[in-house]
Amino acid sequence: MRLLLAVLLFATALAPARAAGVEFVRVWPAWRDTDSFRRISEYFTGKENTGGEIVLRTHPDSRDGFYFLARLKNPDAALAGAKFVLHLITPEKPETKLFTFPVTVPAGQTVFQLGLTGADWAGPKVHPVAWQLELQSADGKVLASHHSFLWEKPAK
Numbered sequence: 001m002r003l004l005l006a007v008l009l010f011a012t013a014l015a016p017a018r019a020a021g022v023e024f025v026r027v028w029p030a031w032r033d034t035d036s037f038r039r040i041s042e043y044f045t046g047k048e049n050t051g052g053e054i055v056l057r058t059h060p061d062s063r064d065g066f067y068f069l070a071r072l073k074n075p076d077a078a079l080a081g082a083k084f085v086l087h088l089i090t091p092e093k094p095e096t097k098l099f100t101f102p103v104t105v106p107a108g109q110t111v112f113q114l115g116l117t118g119a120d121w122a123g124p125k126v127h128p129v130a131w132q133l134e135l136q137s138a139d140g141k142v143l144a145s146h147h148s149f150l151w152e153k154p155a156k
Contacts, residue, residue: 021075021076022144024072024145024146027069027071027133028068029069029127030067030069031065032063033124037055039051053110053112054103056084056112057115057116057118059118059119059120060117064117065115066126066127067115068112068113068114068131069111071109071111072111072135074106074107074109074110075108078104078107079143081104081138082102082103082104082138083100083136084103084112084114084133084134084135085133085134085135085136086098086101086114086116086132086133087133087151088116088130089129091126091127092122099114105135131147131148131151132148132151133146
């Protein structure tokens, strides 16, 4: 019995740390140009209307870029001091690039647009080879993770 308890505790310690219920519902990577963000209200106010989505860009002054639309479910209280960490492999280099987006995650379901803009993306015809998106707490614990099919090596 003690051996079983020890094995269960060990397995629990190895499991990724997650906040209760925080999860990626879906992640859609795609190129978006500036015009895809414009809404009629912007012509009257001069301010970007995100339509309730939280838009984070590597270069806030540039809208053209490769975006990861991430729908996140957080049934608990807001998560202050969190960050999205994007691990990315591009066709130009086999080394993993790392991008970080600091964020406060509100309670409920939220849509985030995480954009690699400006000099951080080569253009509309370039697609990532593989990627992994993590939501980390302020202390760096992984709360939720989602990745592309090619991120992991197949099991032998």
